[in-house]
Amino acid sequence: MARRAEANNKLDDAARAGWLYYVAGRTQDEIATTMGISRQSAQRLVSLAMAERLIKVRLDHPIAACLELGQKLREKYDLRHVDVVPSDPGSSSTTVGIAEAGAAEIERWLKSAEPLIVAIGTGRTLKAAIDQLPAMDCPQHRIVSLTGNIGLDGSAAYYNVIFSMADAVKARHFPMPLPVLVSSPEERELLHNQILVKSALQLGAEANVAFVGVGELGENAPLCEDGFLARDEMLKLMDAGAAGEICGWMFDHDGNLLDGSINERVASVPLPSRDTAAVIGMAKGERKQAALLAALKGRIINGLITDESTASFLLKK
Amino acid sequence: MARRAEANNKLDDAARAGWLYYVAGRTQDEIATTMGISRQSAQRLVSLAMAERLIKVRLDHPIAACLELGQKLREKYDLRHVDVVPSDPGSSSTTVGIAEAGAAEIERWLKSAEPLIVAIGTGRTLKAAIDQLPAMDCPQHRIVSLTGNIGLDGSAAYYNVIFSMADAVKARHFPMPLPVLVSSPEERELLHNQILVKSALQLGAEANVAFVGVGELGENAPLCEDGFLARDEMLKLMDAGAAGEICGWMFDHDGNLLDGSINERVASVPLPSRDTAAVIGMAKGERKQAALLAALKGRIINGLITDESTASFLLKK
DNA sequence: TCTATTTGTGAGTAATTGCCCGTGAGCGAG
DNA sequence: CTCGCTCACGGGCAATTACTCACAAATAGA
Numbered sequence: 001m002a003r004r005a006e007a008n009n010k011l012d013d014a015a016r017a018g019w020l021y022y023v024a025g026r027t028q029d030e031i032a033t034t035m036g037i038s039r040q041s042a043q044r045l046v047s048l049a050m051a052e053r054l055i056k057v058r059l060d061h062p063i064a065a066c067l068e069l070g071q072k073l074r075e076k077y078d079l080r081h082v083d084v085v086p087s088d089p090g091s092s093s094t095t096v097g098i099a100e101a102g103a104a105e106i107e108r109w110l111k112s113a114e115p116l117i118v119a120i121g122t123g124r125t126l127k128a129a130i131d132q133l134p135a136m137d138c139p140q141h142r143i144v145s146l147t148g149n150i151g152l153d154g155s156a157a158y159y160n161v162i163f164s165m166a167d168a169v170k171a172r173h174f175p176m177p178l179p180v181l182v183s184s185p186e187e188r189e190l191l192h193n194q195i196l197v198k199s200a201l202q203l204g205a206e207a208n209v210a211f212v213g214v215g216e217l218g219e220n221a222p223l224c225e226d227g228f229l230a231r232d233e234m235l236k237l238m239d240a241g242a243a244g245e246i247c248g249w250m251f252d253h254d255g256n257l258l259d260g261s262i263n264e265r266v267a268s269v270p271l272p273s274r275d276t277a278a279v280i281g282m283a284k285g286e287r288k289q290a291a292l293l294a295a296l297k298g299r300i301i302n303g304l305i306t307d308e309s310t311a312s313f314l315l316k317k
Numbered sequence: 318m319a320r321r322a323e324a325n326n327k328l329d330d331a332a333r334a335g336w337l338y339y340v341a342g343r344t345q346d347e348i349a350t351t352m353g354i355s356r357q358s359a360q361r362l363v364s365l366a367m368a369e370r371l372i373k374v375r376l377d378h379p380i381a382a383c384l385e386l387g388q389k390l391r392e393k394y395d396l397r398h399v400d401v402v403p404s405d406p407g408s409s410s411t412t413v414g415i416a417e418a419g420a421a422e423i424e425r426w427l428k429s430a431e432p433l434i435v436a437i438g439t440g441r442t443l444k445a446a447i448d449q450l451p452a453m454d455c456p457q458h459r460i461v462s463l464t465g466n467i468g469l470d471g472s473a474a475y476y477n478v479i480f481s482m483a484d485a486v487k488a489r490h491f492p493m494p495l496p497v498l499v500s501s502p503e504e505r506e507l508l509h510n511q512i513l514v515k516s517a518l519q520l521g522a523e524a525n526v527a528f529v530g531v532g533e534l535g536e537n538a539p540l541c542e543d544g545f546l547a548r549d550e551m552l553k554l555m556d557a558g559a560a561g562e563i564c565g566w567m568f569d570h571d572g573n574l575l576d577g578s579i580n581e582r583v584a585s586v587p588l589p590s591r592d593t594a595a596v597i598g599m600a601k602g603e604r605k606q607a608a609l610l611a612a613l614k615g616r617i618i619n620g621l622i623t624d625e626s627t628a629s630f631l632l633k634k
Numbered sequence: 635t636c637t638a639t640t641t642g643t644g645a646g647t648a649a650t651t652g653c654c655c656g657t658g659a660g661c662g663a664g
Numbered sequence: 665c666t667c668g669c670t671c672a673c674g675g676g677c678a679a680t681t682a683c684t685c686a687c688a689a690a691t692a693g694a
Contacts, residue, residue: 027649057374063332639693644685656673659671
């Protein structure tokens, strides 16, 4: 037993130390003593537990200001669900806060005993939220990806959102083995006849809830960063009035899907109907404000998870 | 009303400060600056958020359940030490898991630079634990056997626990050259006057920590299997309300040592005082549940190493 | 209005934590 | 076997946090 130290054991120790520290409220010194290690090692274990996301912290209090903003947003844009988290003025992160809140909302849905079809987009925000999900056991639900999760090079998964999620919550999952954008409407037609893709399309139409990120446009937009869209195409789109995209679907400043050829090349599952499903957008930050506003105006989403300052902006418009 | 609003504001502030601290990861100084208050006030808000349980911390790791069970057991039975290891539903072993955990705990004590007297029982569980001990060098400690380790035939050692242990950790050791049960109180008196036995009795009384197995009763109980107790005697004991034994000492379902003649024939060292020593019981499995429960009720042990499912049982009672 | 009591604040200080760095064990290549 | 590399460990120290205390403001009661 002297050398039973394996990676697994290390995480076990980290979990134990983290529990003692955060849940039981012991000091690192006490933990070190009870675990028979030095304080420094205890400290390392505690921070490992944090780094490995074994410890999840959440705020369980409706902050009045956030609640109020949420209430007003709900009324103004006729939303089914709104969650406003505090802003952290000093942070430039685009996910801190809404990731936790998003995870909490996803968890709330997944706890349902009723079998649900949960649709999920992709992007950095959603990935961050998924990473906050606790381990669950949800064989009754099905998770479907709304967006192709194949990179342009045909190999790498474009943000491993649906797999991470299915892994965490143990549900059947239906990825989209496609890129976000294909070269022509005909190619899309062809690809959409694949059996896996057909299942995804079918499930997407029946989804009970969808969680999606909101993509801004611009030369540094995710679609450009990840190589799906050339810079000049992007500029052309913006000239044509594009304001943002959700799962690749481009819309203008009033939230109407663009007519031009671009949306005919989007291989994603059509967004579930806002009459039968909750379509919850998750986004914060100045760069996403225009896109978010447009999506709300056009009722492309009927649920919103954002932060205080973004909420204020959306109310002023 | 005014007062109510103030309280709400306070909790709001606490929530906000707690969020900035725990979720956004800012320091209290930064929080103080952004909220326009002194660092001390920020600290107060953060700790208020904790005290009011606005901040919920969750450990997302299989070991979390064990720690929680351990915590509850510690409170319920007023224990000095609890270690709950994950259950392996697929295994029928009565030692897997607790052997390793027991060894780890023994090792922890042996690492002490202070000279300690470590008392040790016997049985399959302890043997398995001892086998997990790493080689150590502990000349400062003394190990004493609480139970006779001579078989009925006078030859074979009844589970070679203390010798294996002393061998592994290189400490002075004091075996009990006796059977577990002798034929009469008089014989016990006689044997207890042997010099080796007297040392063991003396050391047992001064022990700092004792590790003991918990024996269940029944026709297949260890005491019967090893021939120390005839089946009919066992049945008679059970009729008289016996629930289990530790080092041969029989106790009833409330954990009180039995009055009858049986305990007058037990040649073992009396268990160390639970006021001055840690007496740590190691056991798991359905067959041992009743005995374990009784031992805990009667505070025959003040420490416990067991597995999840046994821990759950003990909590329900 | 005055006073006793509670409540909140900041200073100072003790305790705790985070981090850098030197050390030494383990290990693979030569 | 030796060298060099990696990495975990623990010591030490600076940063951060928790606690105590004294005092001020607010509040309630006479």
